[in-house]
Amino acid sequence: MLALIHGGQLQRVAKAFNIAQKHWLDLSTGIAPYSYPIPTIPEYLYKDLPQEPDNLVIAAKRYYDTNNVLVTNGSQAIIKLLPVLWQTKNPKSKTVYLPEQGYKEHALAWQSAGFNLCWYQEELPPLSAIEKNAVLVVINPNNPTGKLYQRSQLKRYQSRMIETNGLFVLDEAFMDVITPSQSMATNIGNYKHTLVLRSFGKFFGLAGIRIGFLLAQQYWLKLFHEQLGPWQVNGPAQFIAENALLDTQWQQTQQSRLQQLAEKLLDTLKSNIPLECINNITGTHLFTTVYFKNTIDVEAYYIQLCQQGIYVRLTDEKTALRFGLVTPEQLERLAKALATLSK
Ligand SMILES: Cc1ncc(COP(=O)(O)O)c(C=O)c1O
Missing domain, CATH: 3.90.1150.10 (Aspartate Aminotransferase, domain 1)
Structure with a gap:
């Protein structure tokens, strides 16, 4: 590929x-x-192996308004790994609905895992058309179309994905600049069929330090944590992101x-x-x-x-x-x- x-x-x-x-x-x-602005970074962070990102997780919980956070080396890491992990959880799942215009790494990952890709245009596929066990990927707001879906509409899709034993994937890479926020992160711990992906680099202008977040039920956080292995995010990057997420001013x-x-x-x-x-x-x-x-x-x-x-x-x-x-x-x-x- x-x-x-x-x-x-x-x-x-x-x-x-x-x-x-x-x-x-x-x-x-x-x-x-x-x-x-990059804060003064203590030298030991360059010398030592990175610790578990406990402080960054605390900052992210506050910023994203949820208790369910996993820190990753960019949300891309989740996008790539997700199809294979989902397949082991639901082997009956064969179909994924994706925006025809949108960040194409989603399509590439699902296609590589053998899924049938069903494209939708700006409007999401009709609720009743969503097959059992399918996956629905929504990029909100979308890149490059800028299309923004309201939380009230997404809630209906969330219920449908539960009913159909499917998976709802929300890529919120550009959500930081949306007011009022339409993020689906709050109470994510109650929804085992929904994953929210957040990207740190865009709003904070620090894409080079490669940080992203998965917001999901503990089951998913644990699974991804095991699969991604230790030292996902280096110590200096953790330190910078923690400061940035706490700096509301x-x-x-x-x-x-x-x-x-x-x-x-x-x-x-x-x-x-x-x-x-x-x-x-x-x-x-x-x-x-x-x-x-x-x-x-x-x-x-x-x-x-x-x-x-x-x-x-x-x-x-x-x-x-x-x-x-x-x-x-x-x-x-x-x-x-x-x-x-x-x-
Ligand atoms: C919509 C969308 N999602 C996810 C990503 C991946 O970003 P990152 O891995 O830096 O979090 C990008 C990158 O451009 C993107 O445009």
Whole structure:
């Protein structure tokens, strides 16, 4: 199975376009451009083997408002392992419902484990259509479509997955910027058919330290803990994440800062891309996705931007470009490059 292409591969793109990495404006990911400031890290954390992340778990319980937390090396670790573990728990399970547009690592993992993939568009499959023993994956809010499902609707799907002996997987990688939150994490301990995945790197702007969380019933936490083995997350990363999750003041600043950047980005996109080329603009406070009319060669736009050292994410379907947030100093460069796109 081929590795998937994601944003964030600047080194490769810079080489392909023969522009030195330092000259690029990298907007290819949904990672916040402002990061949690790295605290002074005690030296022993580099020297010793990592301990069980007890302090980080305490901080995460508070931040995610649940008692059921497992720390992992990014939520990707859970995505990859889940299909095989679920299969051993429910060997009758053969079908998985997935968003047609969305983070494709889910599909890859389920397909590799031999599941039949059933795609849904923006709307979730009708409740009554969900087969027995099936898996439903919802990315909320979705990346790249920005589609947000309300908790009241998700609750109905949660009940259906219990009734049908299925599994409900909620990937909440971008939920931190949603207010009011539509997270399904609260009381997760009561629902053995639901798993919630959270990503630390995006909102806190620290994707490089590779931290994610599984929020689920103890059964699942124990199972994944055993399978993933010791030392999932290194000591310095634990220390940074613990500080970040406890720092509510920084989190508030970050929320309003990201909102402002998202508004500015939207203005820049709207005023520099000819409106007649645009089908729809969606997103979250961490990225904006521009869907183009089908007369537009979106890949050509992607290349034209790359030629100017601006790296955005061409969606897998090649119908849209996803833009990460731009700091105020970088806006003008983006605006100028957008203005050169030929109709
Ligand atoms: C929707 C979604 N889920 C999960 C991930 C994995 O993130 P991480 O492993 O850093 O938690 C990504 C990464 O881009 C993503 O976009």
